[in-house]
Amino acid sequence: MLTDDQTLWNLLCQGNVNAFKTLFNLYWEPLFQTSYKVIKSREDSEEIVSDLFINLWNTRSNLKEVKQVSAYLHKAVKNRTLNQVLKQKAPVVVLDSEINNLSSSFVASELLDNKEQENIALSYISVLPEKMRKIYFLYTFENLTVKEIAIHTNNSPQTIRNQLNTAYKKIRELFLKGTFILIFIFLNKNM
Numbered sequence: 001m002l003t004d005d006q007t008l009w010n011l012l013c014q015g016n017v018n019a020f021k022t023l024f025n026l027y028w029e030p031l032f033q034t035s036y037k038v039i040k041s042r043e044d045s046e047e048i049v050s051d052l053f054i055n056l057w058n059t060r061s062n063l064k065e066v067k068q069v070s071a072y073l074h075k076a077v078k079n080r081t082l083n084q085v086l087k088q089k090a091p092v093v094v095l096d097s098e099i100n101n102l103s104s105s106f107v108a109s110e111l112l113d114n115k116e117q118e119n120i121a122l123s124y125i126s127v128l129p130e131k132m133r134k135i136y137f138l139y140t141f142e143n144l145t146v147k148e149i150a151i152h153t154n155n156s157p158q159t160i161r162n163q164l165n166t167a168y169k170k171i172r173e174l175f176l177k178g179t180f181i182l183i184f185i186f187l188n189k190n191m
């Protein structure tokens with residue numbers, strides 16, 4: 001049995017203007033609040049939500065079936081908000097108290113796809129000192145061993161291990177200070 005939201009979604013996919021307007025009226029304010037809690041900019045939040053709805057209308061015939069319309073829309077606005085933050089080159093900082101206000105139906109791994117998680121991780125990595133960042137990238141993205149990095153950078157293997165450990169600690173600290181409950185896949189790699 002379809003919920004009201006699902007019925008509206010299906011009608012939207014068929015090009016029903018009234019279903020679109022109803023979804024817009026139902027979700028615009030909650031989606032705006034979700035975005036605003038993160039970026040604290042009324043203008044940017046309004047633009048993010050408006051762009052989302054414009055995109056929904058423009059791609060209505062290609063939209064997939066959605067079981068939880070509310071969850072889908074909130075995930076979409078969160079992704080757009082995080083993309084906006086990354087464009088501004090500002091670190092993503094969401095306080096624990098703000099996380100508690102978000103819907104508990106969201107799981108971190110559902111919020112962002114792997115590419116978006118990688119982009120957020122890169123924004124945290126970008127604050128590392130240049131030498132440390134280079135070593136981290138060689139190890140994590142180029143899959144070089146500690147020994148190979150030591151040869152490549154004219155450092156001892158112990159120096160490379162120390163730099164990697166410090167990089168991991170700094171990145172973890174950034175995530176803890178601005179917890180957004182993202183899975184940081186790069187920290188799970190064994191040295």
